[in-house]
Amino acid sequence: MLVxxxxxxxxxxxxxxxxxxxxxxEEIKLASQxxxxxxxxxxxxxxxxxxxxxxxxxxxxxxxxxxxxxxAKITRIVVSKxxxxxxxxxxxxxxxxxxxxxxxxxxxxxxxxxxxxxxVESVKQLSPGQIYVHTFLxxxxxxxxxxxxxxxxxxxxWRIINIITNGVSDLALKRSEYVAVLKKSGFDVLxxxxxxxxxxxxx
Amino acid sequence: xxxxxxxxxxxxxxxxxxAACASTGNIEEVNAEDPHERFNRNMYGFNNGVDTYxxxxxxxxxxxxxxxxxxxxxxxFFTNLKEPRTVMNDVLQGKEKATGEDFERFVINTLLGFGxxxxxxxxxxxxxxxxxxxxxxxVWGTPRGEYLILPLLGxxxxxxxxxxxxxxxxxxxxxxxxxxxxxxxxNERANAEQxxxxxxxxxxxxxxxxxxxxxxxxxxxxxxxxxxxENLLMPELDEAFDDEELELLEEDLDIKL
Numbered sequence: 001m002l003v004x005x006x007x008x009x010x011x012x013x014x015x016x017x018x019x020x021x022x023x024x025x026e027e028i029k030l031a032s033q034x035x036x037x038x039x040x041x042x043x044x045x046x047x048x049x050x051x052x053x054x055x056x057x058x059x060x061x062x063x064x065x066x067x068x069x070x071x072a073k074i075t076r077i078v079v080s081k082x083x084x085x086x087x088x089x090x091x092x093x094x095x096x097x098x099x100x101x102x103x104x105x106x107x108x109x110x111x112x113x114x115x116x117x118x119x120v121e122s123v124k125q126l127s128p129g130q131i132y133v134h135t136f137l138x139x140x141x142x143x144x145x146x147x148x149x150x151x152x153x154x155x156x157x158w159r160i161i162n163i164i165t166n167g168v169s170d171l172a173l174k175r176s177e178y179v180a181v182l183k184k185s186g187f188d189v190l191x192x193x194x195x196x197x198x199x200x201x202x203x
Numbered sequence: 204x205x206x207x208x209x210x211x212x213x214x215x216x217x218x219x220x221x222a223a224c225a226s227t228g229n230i231e232e233v234n235a236e237d238p239h240e241r242f243n244r245n246m247y248g249f250n251n252g253v254d255t256y257x258x259x260x261x262x263x264x265x266x267x268x269x270x271x272x273x274x275x276x277x278x279x280f281f282t283n284l285k286e287p288r289t290v291m292n293d294v295l296q297g298k299e300k301a302t303g304e305d306f307e308r309f310v311i312n313t314l315l316g317f318g319x320x321x322x323x324x325x326x327x328x329x330x331x332x333x334x335x336x337x338x339x340x341x342v343w344g345t346p347r348g349e350y351l352i353l354p355l356l357g358x359x360x361x362x363x364x365x366x367x368x369x370x371x372x373x374x375x376x377x378x379x380x381x382x383x384x385x386x387x388x389x390n391e392r393a394n395a396e397q398x399x400x401x402x403x404x405x406x407x408x409x410x411x412x413x414x415x416x417x418x419x420x421x422x423x424x425x426x427x428x429x430x431x432x433e434n435l436l437m438p439e440l441d442e443a444f445d446d447e448e449l450e451l452l453e454e455d456l457d458i459k460l
Contacts, residue, residue, distance in 0.1 A: 167419055
């Protein structure tokens with residue numbers, strides 16, 4: 001009886017472990033696929049080069065950026081404690097403007113192709129709700145650019161929450177800037193600045 | 204006499220003079236992240252002015268009179284001249300593999316690349332490293348100290364000041380004739396063109412953008428990329444969010460140009 005119980009516990013334990021390992025592997029696969037799909041779309045836009053106008057690049061990238069990034073949460077994080085001081089209308093407007101800026105920046109910078117490619121180097125689960133995807137943007141004749149993605153779970157989906165390019169965190173950079181502008185000059189000035197950036201990206 | 208070495212000494216002297224003047228001003232709220240922000244912002248404005256009215260027009264002329272291929276060769280030449288300094292810092296930091304690779308790069312590019320004009324080592328896939336004395340000081344455990352913007356040289360830190368002096372003293376360009384030194388300055392500014400354009404396009408507050416990105420990028424160089432994990436996990440990520448509110452904000456998100 002004792003032997004049977006021990007075996008039962010062992011089987012149960014092994015099942016539990018293998019199930020959780022399988023679940024983790026599945027989550028890692030799902031999260032890295034989000035990054036791969038997003039990068040594939042970026043490459044596609046780049047490869048089309050001059051065939052696409054800035055507006056067309058914006059329209060092509062819009063759905064994939066909205067699907068792969070958690071833009072509301074990113075906006076919430078980059079304004080840090082200032083978020084609580086904003087009205088619901090201001091929050092709505094900020095998320096909208098920030099989302100346009102995010103898509104616009106991709107449409108502006110990923111506008112031509114000269115043999116670039118992306119490679120996924122490693123994927124790590126940092127905690128049950130956070131996965132880190134380490135990738136490289138491979139540039140011909142230049143040093144590869146390290147691009148690391150942090151993804152957080154939103155419902156059943158994984159969404160990009162931060163991108164670190166050669167050690168520089170986009171989230172930390174924007175948080176430093178946005179919080180300073182909000183504290184010093186207020187919401188309207190920050191919104192106006194974001195509009196100026198969107199305008200610059202269109203040129 | 205060499206222009207680069209003495210200009211750097213003058214810059215450092217000028218910095219201390221300006222810092223002394225700045226410290227006698229009105230007492231203002233000090234930003235713990237950047238205690239010299241007032242001075243730094245003034246210096247940032249000064250450097251921008253010099254760049255707009257002096258460096259940028261000179262670089263425009265330089266780019267206009269030199270064909271692209273020649274500019275690439277000039278850039279390769281000066282990068283190769285920095286390799287002995289890189290090797291010295293590799294040794295001081297105890298990086299055996301990098302020492303070998305950088306020494307190899309210097310020998311190959313000097314001998315087979317016509318004195319460094321052609322980057323043969325990159326074709327041979329020998330990795331290029333960027334090392335300077337400020338990084339060596341960091342590896343030895345010297346704390347960064349406060350963030351500073353140096354006159355003409357741009358973003359730096361307390362640790363960066365001895366770094367700049369030793370780098371200038373250990374660079375062969377410092378001992379070259381003045382036209383070579385001027386050409387090096389033009390080449391350096393021309394190489395920075397894309398980064399400056401990026402800051403102008405992307406930054407909401409260019410001063411803060413430069414400070415935040417400079418500090419993170421230097422940490423990335425010093426830690427050989429190990430700072431990435433630290434940067435990923437910002438404390439804000441663990442804050443309790445009102446997910447329902449965020450979902451509502453995203454639900455009727457209508458974005459158009």
